[in-house]
Amino acid sequence: MISQTVLRTSLWLAMGIWVGSWAFFAFVVSRIAFQVLPGDVAGDLAGSLLAILHIGGAGAALVAAAAAAALGRRGLVVGLPVLLAVMCAASELWLSPEVAAVRPSTLGASSTVESQQAFQTLHGLSLGLFLAIHLASLVLVGLYARLDTRDLVASE
Numbered sequence: 001m002i003s004q005t006v007l008r009t010s011l012w013l014a015m016g017i018w019v020g021s022w023a024f025f026a027f028v029v030s031r032i033a034f035q036v037l038p039g040d041v042a043g044d045l046a047g048s049l050l051a052i053l054h055i056g057g058a059g060a061a062l063v064a065a066a067a068a069a070a071l072g073r074r075g076l077v078v079g080l081p082v083l084l085a086v087m088c089a090a091s092e093l094w095l096s097p098e099v100a101a102v103r104p105s106t107l108g109a110s111s112t113v114e115s116q117q118a119f120q121t122l123h124g125l126s127l128g129l130f131l132a133i134h135l136a137s138l139v140l141v142g143l144y145a146r147l148d149t150r151d152l153v154a155s156e
Contacts, residue, residue, distance in 0.1 A: 002070060008148065011067035015141055018060035022134045025053055040105030047100055050130075054092035057133065061085035064140065077143050084133050084140075091129050098122050 029049065033042040061081040069078045102119040104111040 004071065007067045007071050011064050011071070011144060014060040014063035014067070015137070015144065018057050018064075019134070019137050019141060021056065022053055022130075022137065025049060026130070026134065040103075043103060043105060047096065050096060051092060054088045054096070057137075058085040058088040058092075061088065061137075064144075068144070073147060077140065077147065080136060080140060084136055087129065087133055091126065091133075095122065095126050095129065099126050 030046055033045050037045065061084045065078050065081040065085070099119065099122045102115045102122060104116055104119060
């Protein structure tokens, strides 16, 4: 049987990497990229990084869910990360390719008003989903901290 320490360490490491990398991307990398690089280059960079964040986020969410379940936790603290992993995968497999397909820089001279509107809509959906997943992961951090505190107090 895996020790409680290993499970808690796995859970917190997964959550720290996930939440930290998403926050760093949102608040540092994307802002700097769009300030110093041409829009199409910054968009390419952001798209490539998002692929890593989506897959890493899905993996971290599943590690957190598995560790939480192994620690005997049930309900929201196991189900929510599984749902978030599915959302990360869906964003990467279905939404991101749609956004990339209608990016004005991808279409070049064949870009139309309709394709630009489609890009704006899909990009907004992608951004909203990214923020929703990130906020939900922050909620999970709070829930896990509360449960660990409760467990610590109970063991004293």
